[in-house]
Amino acid sequence: xxxxxxxxCTLKTKAKELNNYAIRSAAALGIEMEEVExxxxxxxxYTASTDEIATKLSSVRALAQARDKGQDLLTLCSACHxxxxxxxxxxxxxxxxxxxxxxxxxxxxxxxxxxxVVHYLEMLRxxxxxxxxxxxVVNPLKNKKIAAYYGCLLLRPGEVMAxxxxxxxxxxxxxxxxxxxxxxxxxxxxxxxxxxxxxxDKSIAQSRSEKVVSSAVKQGADCIITACPLCRxxxxxxxxxxxxxIYFTELLAQALGVKEVQ
Amino acid sequence: xxxxxxxxxWCGTNIAATVDVAKxxxxxxxxxxxxxxxxxxxxxxxxxxxxxxxxxxxxxxxxVVICSCSPRMHEATFRKTVQAAxxxxxxxxxxxxxxxxxxxxxxxxxxxEKAIILGRAAIAKVHLNAPLTSMESxxxxxxxxxxxxxxxxxxxxxxxxxxxxxxIVEKQPTIGGxxxxxDKTFPTLDCAxxxxxxxxxxxxxxxxxxxxxxxxxxxxxGFVGNFKVTIKQKPRxxxxxxxxxxxxxxxxxxxxxxxxxxxxxxxxRGAVYIPFAQxxxxxxxIDPDDCIYMKTGKCGLCAKVCTAGxxxxxxxxxxxxxxxxxxxxxxxxxxxxxxxxxxxxYNNYKDVVTSLEFERLMNAAGPTGGHLLRPSNGKxxxxxxxxxxxxxxxxxxxxxxxxxxxCCMYTAKHAMLVKxxxxxxxxxxxxIDVRTPGKNFDEFYRRAVEEFGVxxxxxxxxxxxxxxxxxxxxxxxxxxxxxxxxxxxxxxxxAAIEPDKSARPxxxxxxxxxxxxxxxTEAHAKLRPVESPTxxxxxxxxxxGPKDIPETVSQASACAAKVIGLxxxxxxxxxxxxxxxxxxxxxxxxxxxxxxPYGAITYEDRLVMDKGVRETRRIAxxxxxxxxxxxxxxxxxxxxxxxxxxxxNRQIMAEVDAICR
Numbered sequence: 001x002x003x004x005x006x007x008x009c010t011l012k013t014k015a016k017e018l019n020n021y022a023i024r025s026a027a028a029l030g031i032e033m034e035e036v037e038x039x040x041x042x043x044x045x046y047t048a049s050t051d052e053i054a055t056k057l058s059s060v061r062a063l064a065q066a067r068d069k070g071q072d073l074l075t076l077c078s079a080c081h082x083x084x085x086x087x088x089x090x091x092x093x094x095x096x097x098x099x100x101x102x103x104x105x106x107x108x109x110x111x112x113x114x115x116x117v118v119h120y121l122e123m124l125r126x127x128x129x130x131x132x133x134x135x136x137v138v139n140p141l142k143n144k145k146i147a148a149y150y151g152c153l154l155l156r157p158g159e160v161m162a163x164x165x166x167x168x169x170x171x172x173x174x175x176x177x178x179x180x181x182x183x184x185x186x187x188x189x190x191x192x193x194x195x196x197x198x199x200x201d202k203s204i205a206q207s208r209s210e211k212v213v214s215s216a217v218k219q220g221a222d223c224i225i226t227a228c229p230l231c232r233x234x235x236x237x238x239x240x241x242x243x244x245x246i247y248f249t250e251l252l253a254q255a256l257g258v259k260e261v262q
Numbered sequence: 263x264x265x266x267x268x269x270x271x272w273c274g275t276n277i278a279a280t281v282d283v284a285k286x287x288x289x290x291x292x293x294x295x296x297x298x299x300x301x302x303x304x305x306x307x308x309x310x311x312x313x314x315x316x317x318x319x320x321x322x323x324x325x326v327v328i329c330s331c332s333p334r335m336h337e338a339t340f341r342k343t344v345q346a347a348x349x350x351x352x353x354x355x356x357x358x359x360x361x362x363x364x365x366x367x368x369x370x371x372x373x374x375e376k377a378i379i380l381g382r383a384a385i386a387k388v389h390l391n392a393p394l395t396s397m398e399s400x401x402x403x404x405x406x407x408x409x410x411x412x413x414x415x416x417x418x419x420x421x422x423x424x425x426x427x428x429x430i431v432e433k434q435p436t437i438g439g440x441x442x443x444x445d446k447t448f449p450t451l452d453c454a455x456x457x458x459x460x461x462x463x464x465x466x467x468x469x470x471x472x473x474x475x476x477x478x479x480x481x482x483x484g485f486v487g488n489f490k491v492t493i494k495q496k497p498r499x500x501x502x503x504x505x506x507x508x509x510x511x512x513x514x515x516x517x518x519x520x521x522x523x524x525x526x527x528x529x530x531r532g533a534v535y536i537p538f539a540q541x542x543x544x545x546x547x548i549d550p551d552d553c554i555y556m557k558t559g560k561c562g563l564c565a566k567v568c569t570a571g572x573x574x575x576x577x578x579x580x581x582x583x584x585x586x587x588x589x590x591x592x593x594x595x596x597x598x599x600x601x602x603x604x605x606x607x608y609n610n611y612k613d614v615v616t617s618l619e620f621e622r623l624m625n626a627a628g629p630t631g632g633h634l635l636r637p638s639n640g641k642x643x644x645x646x647x648x649x650x651x652x653x654x655x656x657x658x659x660x661x662x663x664x665x666x667x668x669c670c671m672y673t674a675k676h677a678m679l680v681k682x683x684x685x686x687x688x689x690x691x692x693x694i695d696v697r698t699p700g701k702n703f704d705e706f707y708r709r710a711v712e713e714f715g716v717x718x719x720x721x722x723x724x725x726x727x728x729x730x731x732x733x734x735x736x737x738x739x740x741x742x743x744x745x746x747x748x749x750x751x752x753x754x755x756x757a758a759i760e761p762d763k764s765a766r767p768x769x770x771x772x773x774x775x776x777x778x779x780x781x782x783t784e785a786h787a788k789l790r791p792v793e794s795p796t797x798x799x800x801x802x803x804x805x806x807g808p809k810d811i812p813e814t815v816s817q818a819s820a821c822a823a824k825v826i827g828l829x830x831x832x833x834x835x836x837x838x839x840x841x842x843x844x845x846x847x848x849x850x851x852x853x854x855x856x857x858x859p860y861g862a863i864t865y866e867d868r869l870v871m872d873k874g875v876r877e878t879r880r881i882a883x884x885x886x887x888x889x890x891x892x893x894x895x896x897x898x899x900x901x902x903x904x905x906x907x908x909x910x911n912r913q914i915m916a917e918v919d920a921i922c923r
Contacts, residue, residue, distance in 0.1 A: 158658070168604035187607070187727030218729065 001127060003074035003118070004066035005033035006084060009041045011077055015229035021253035022076050022120055028256045029128050029136060033074060036062045042083040045153075045196070053100050059087040060101055064111040072116045074123060076249070078228035082153040082161070085117040089160045119154070120249070121171050121227065122163055130178040138257040140180025146251070147184040147221035148172030149212065151231045152192045166190060172225065175248065179255035188215035193234040205238045213239035225251060264325040264389050267298040267317045268381060271305035271330035273360055278303075280364040282374040286329060290381045295389060297321050306336050311343045318347035325353045325388035329381045331360040334795075335786075350393030352838065352908055357384040379921055386920035390913045394838035399887045401487040401834055402587040405825050406431065408479055408768065409592035411439020412458060412811060413803025413818045415465050417590050420822030422470035426829045429472045429584065430465065431479055431493055433764065436541035438462055439594055443524065443618065445625040445632075447811055448675040449706035455627065459540045466542040475543060478764070480581060482589070482771045483861060485890060486798025487834045489586045497577040499548035499556070500534070504572035507544030511564035511573065512536055520552040526619040528629040528637065534564045534573075538627065546572070588825045591782055591794070592802040592818070593768060595759040600652050602660040606755055607726040612638040613733055614726060614753045617648075617669065620676060634684065636751055639731070643687060643751035646680060647735050648673050649723045650693040653758035662758045664779060667808035669756035670697045674710040676754065681714035690717040690748065692737055700810070719746070726753050759808055773859065774799045782806050792821040800824055839908035840889035841896060843882040846872050847903035850880030854895035854904050862888035863895065 011019035026033050040058035062084065066073040075081035091098045092113035102110050118126075124133060148169075155166040164171045169190060173183035193212055194205025213235055216224050223244040226232050235245045253259040270287045272278035283301040291299040298321045302310050305328060317323060326344050330336060333356040341351035359377040367373035405421050407414045410432030421428040430437060441447075442462075444454035465471050474493055481492035515532030522531040524538050533552035536544060546564075554561040556575060565573040597618045600608045608614045613636050615623070626632035636643050650673060654666040670693070677689045696718065698704040710716045721738040728734070733750040761780040769776045774794040775783040782801050785793040792801050802821040803814045828834075843854075845868060855863040868881045882895075882904070895904045896911065905911055 165602075165604070168602075168609075187610075187725065191725065215727065215729075 001030065002032040002034055002071060003123070004062070004069055004071040005035050005074045005076075006039055006042075006062050006080060007035060008039075008075075008077045008080040010229040015077070015232070015247070018076060018227075018229065018247040018249055021247065021249035021259065024258045025249060025252045025256050026120075026123075028258045029124075029133065031123065031128065034069075034071070036065050036073075042080045045079060045083065053097075053104060056083070056087045056090075057101065057104055059084045060091070060105060060111050061109065063088055063091075063113075063115045063117070064105070064109050067111065067114045072118045074118050074120060076120045076227065078151060078154040078226075079230060081117070081119045081227075086157075086160055088113055088115065088117050119163060119227075121175060124175060124178075124252075125171055130174050133175075134178045134180075137179055137255045139255050141251060141255055142180055144181040145184050145220055145222045146176045146181045147186050147216035147219065147224045148176060148189060148248075149193075149216070149224045149226045149231060149235070149245075150190045151226065151228050152190070152195075154227060155190060172248065175252075176225070179251060181251070184216065184219045184221040186215045186219040186221065188212040193231045194238060195230060195234070198234055198238060202238070205234050206240075209234045209239040210241060213241045213243050217241055217243055264295045264391075265297045265321065265323050266293075266295045266325040266327060266385055266388055267314070267321060267323040268293075268296055268300075268385065269305055269310075269314055269317075269326070269328045269330075270299070270301040270359075270377075270381070271310070271328065272301065272303045273331060273364075274303065277330070277360050277364040277377075280367055280370055280373045281359060281377045282370060283377075285374055286359070286377045286381060289378050290327075290329075290385065293382060293385045295325075296385060298323065305330050306339055311339075314340070314343050315347040318344065318349055323349065325349075325355075325391060327355050327357060327381060327384045327388055329357040329359045329377060329384070332356075332358045332362075350395075352394040353388065353391050355384040355388045355391070357381045382923070383917040383920040386916040387913045390910065390916055391908070394907055396835040396838045397886055398833040399485075399487055399836050401829060401831050402489070402585045403829050404428065404584070404586050405588045405590060405829060406479075406489070406491055406584075406586040407590040407592055407802070409439070409594055409762075409803070409805070410434075410437030410465075410473070410475065411592060411594045411803065412441045412461070413594065413805075413814050413821075414439070414590070414592035415461050416815050416818035417592060417800075417802045417822045417825070418471050419461065419464055419468065420819050421825050421829070422468050424822075424826040424829075425470070426826065427470050427472070429474055429493075429586075431474045431477045433476070433478050433496075434537065435476045435498065435545070435547040436462075436537050436543070437465060437473060437475060438538075438540075438542065440618075441811060442538065442540070443526075443621055443625075445621050445628075446675060446679060448671045449700070449702040451675070451679075453626075455540060459542075462540065462542040473543060474582070475545075476547060477582075479768060479771065484585075485860065485888060487587045487828070487831075488887075489589055489798065491584055491586055491589070493582045493584065495580040495582060497550075497579050498545065499550065499553070499573065499575055499577050500546045501572045501574050501577075502543060502545045504570045505545045505568075506570050506572075507536060507541075507546070508569075509536060509546070510567045510569070511546055514563050514567045516561065516563060517552050517554050520549065522629075524622075525629045526616075526622050528619070528622055548573075548575075588798050588800060588828050589772065590800045590802050590821055590825060591765075591768065591772070591774065591805050593762045593765045593805040595804040595808070596762055597759050598653050598662075598757050600755050600757045603652055603755070605725050606649060606652065606723065606753065607728065607733070608755060611726070611728045611733060611753075612636075613643075613728075613751060614755065616755050616757045617672060617676065618757075620754045624676070624679060634680065641751075642684065645688045645748075645750045646690070646752045646754065647723070647733075647748065647750040648677060648689070648691040648754045648756065650691065650756045651722070651758075652755040654756075655694065662760060662779065664808065665697065666756075666759045667697075668759065668810045671700070671703060671706065671810060673754075673756050674698075674707045674716075677716040678706075678710045678714050681710075681716060688717075689714075690719060690750075692719050692721055692723050694720070694722065700812070721746070723753075726750075759804070761805055765805055772796060772799050792817055792824055798828070836887055837891050838886075839891040839906060840886045841884045841891065841893070841904055841906050842886075843884065843899075844903045844905065845870050845879070845881045847901050848879070848881045848899075849901055849903075850882065851900065853898050853900060854882055857894045857898045859892065859894065860888050860890055862890075
């Protein structure tokens with residue numbers, strides 16, 4: 001199976017390991033990730049102003065390229081996934097938005113929502129299957145108690161993201177079980193880390209992140225996994241309580257035995 | 263040729279604002295057979311009806327077309343009108359130019375054109391109408407009430423009071439329903455048991471009322487006045503005629519790990535149990551899933567201690583068939599289990615409870631003897647948070663779209679009772695709106711706030727999590743525009759109420775309609791609120807929509823009045839618009855009998871003269887008293903032998919032709 005892959009800026013700079021381990025693990029699972037040519041920044045967060053078109057065009061270009069190749073568009077970063085999937089949904093359901101976007105796009109790249117946007121975790125669950133993944137694990141992460149941190153962007157808005165129940169998600173816990181570790185459920189797993197407030201008012205990000213990390217620690221977690229570089233930054237830099245925060249792809253690569261391969 | 267009169271109603275502005283009524287009358291005047299046409303503000307009013315009667319006499323009309331609201335609204339009214347003027351009531355047709363025209367269109371020109379077409383179709387049909395005469399069918403003078411909660415009990419007692427026999431079918435081992443589980447009742451704070459149990463006893467001892475407890479309706483046949491209902495008696499494994507209700511077996515039963523449904527699972531009951539002390543009938547029931555003897559063949563302790571010899575492990579389910587003139591649905595409600603509302607932590611924390619569970623924790627006959635204790639550690643709570651609208655008034659797939667109606671008041675009651683019993687407990691209620699319409703309701707809520715010092719905060723709770731045995735509540739205060747973090751020892755969720763799960767299959771059995779939320783639909787939302795659109799089926803209590811106790815009891819009595827009105831009649835006029843088969847076309851294939859939902863079609867061998875040949879053929883025969891005129895057989899019949907009086911195929915084709923003209 002071959003996907004068009006949208007990495008996003010952070011995965012090429014600060015979060016290289018999220019990207020690299022994902023590609024290596026996918027290869028081990030028989031999945032090819034073909035990077036979209038000339039992709040541009042997704043804009044970081046989905047802007048709430050509905051008349052903002054320009055910031056969403058980069059998503060549309062990536063979506064159109066995937067469509068032209070006849071591939072689903074694979075994403076990894078929670079924020080990119082959120083922006084691209086919501087943009088796609090808006091094109092499908094908002095005629096006015098779709099028309100304006102296509103007026104910007106030019107006649108050679110018209111796009112009408114044909115592409116399916118798939119998050120890496122959804123690919124693991126729905127295409128590879130957690131049972132198959134389990135059978136391919138060579139280094140099961142036994143005795144490791146892992147807290148899955150979803151944050152807010154991966155699951156919400158629930159009806160658009162349609163990945164999992166935003167109040168009681170299961171997908172990362174099932175992933176943790178598949179790689180042989182024990183999931184730790186903690187109440188703050190789907191609450192916000194503070195996001196970009198770390199630039200605006202650091203105290204907000206500090207109190208939010210501390211709540212998340214201490215909640216995971218209280219449940220006895222050895223580490224937290226996430227799919228979002230910003231979440232990782234906040235949980236590491238802004239929480240007082242210390243707990244390793246790891247990208248889920250790193251543990252995946254470790255379990256599949258491809259972590260050290262260069 | 264018929265002499266037809268056309269009467270176009272304005273319905274005030276309901277029709278006249280969107281349809282040019284004068285033009286409709288004027289245009290339809292030139293239709294073949296129309297000798298008179300007029301319009302009037304309110305055709306259904308006394309003076310409107312007078313216009314119709316006078317026109318019939320003056321113009322010697324043989325058929326009438328009224329362009330007005332839906333026939334469901336006023337067909338019966340106008341049939342009486344034309345009959346009074348000497349025309350057969352089935353020579354009347356109604357063109358629905360309100361619901362199907364003026365209400366759904368904005369453009370007056372388009373709507374006027376459509377109204378004319380609808381009128382034209384009705385005229386085409388009247389040309390082919392023939393006078394029909396209703397037959398009479400007798401009324402069985404007994405009513406069935408399905409559901410033995412406060413609604414069913416009240417309806418049954420009122421029907422019995424009028425001298426008619428009435429049976430209550432209740433699926434639980436006792437009557438009493440949800441009200442039996444409640445502690446106090448708003449707005450007067452009298453105890454639920456004190457006002458309910460005397461009524462239960464009345465129902466149990468009234469010789470006009472028969473209780474079929476631990477029973478379910480299995481099958482319903484027949485029609486208004488003549489229902490035949492099969493009731494399934496589930497095996498109690500206890501002979502109800504011998505059991506004295508002494509309770510000896512329930513105390514001796516060694517199987518003790520079965521959650522007690524009556525106490526919402528806060529304590530356990532034996533495998534043989536009496537739901538609560540005031541149960542009616544006070545008869546023990548064995549739950550075969552919990553009974554050691556029934557699972558392993560060893561034990562039998564209850565049989566040994568029963569001095570009445572009532573235990574019977576071999577009991578089988580029984581079916582009882584009885585006839586009824588009317589059926590009352592009183593299937594009630596359940597509170598949803600808020601398991602999908604993960605943010606409130608109901609699945610994870612014992613101290614997060616629903617309001618019905620809270621009732622049991624406050625109830626003197628409850629698992630804690632009325633002493634409010636935290637389920638997690640048995641200690642008294644110091645801070646309690648109530649969350650309103652859990653699963654009500656929402657838009658997501660886990661929510662009910664409607665308001666559950668009773669929660670605002672029972673939460674005010676809970677808050678007040680807590681403050682009354684434990685003045686030092688801090689009580690906070692999170693709400694979207696506080697809705698207290700009802701006699702003495704707002705005064706009640708204000709007492710909670712002003713006299714008892716309950717904190718009401720407008721805003722919803724976003725998260726409940728436990729930390730070191732304390733519930734951390736995160737919420738918003740919409741008026742202060744602030745996020746709130748608050749500790750609580752208990753969180754009580756006012757979870758939405760929904761119709762009982764048995765309602766949907768029952769509605770199918772009764773061919774009674776329901777809305778998308780599985781509440782039974784009334785015949786008219788305002789004018790016929792206790793009748794189902796299906797004749798002979800009546801609605802009592804929360805099966806029709808969320809209601810508190812005062813409202814339920816009023817509706818239950820209203821429902822009884824309607825039932826009594828029906829049972830007081832010796833005969834009912836049948837609908838003459840029934841199916842009949844053309845014996846020269848019928849080939850006895852049985853297709854019609856297979857689709858008939860009323861079992862109205864049988865077959866007989868009949869000597870038929872067809873094209874000069876005399877032969878005996880198997881012919882479909884319709885029992886006109888049973889046929890409801892649904893028309894399923896007419897469209898199914900492969901040879902076109904089945905036809906419906908008043909809605910004959912050629913009449914319908916004439917309407918279609920008129921529309922397409």
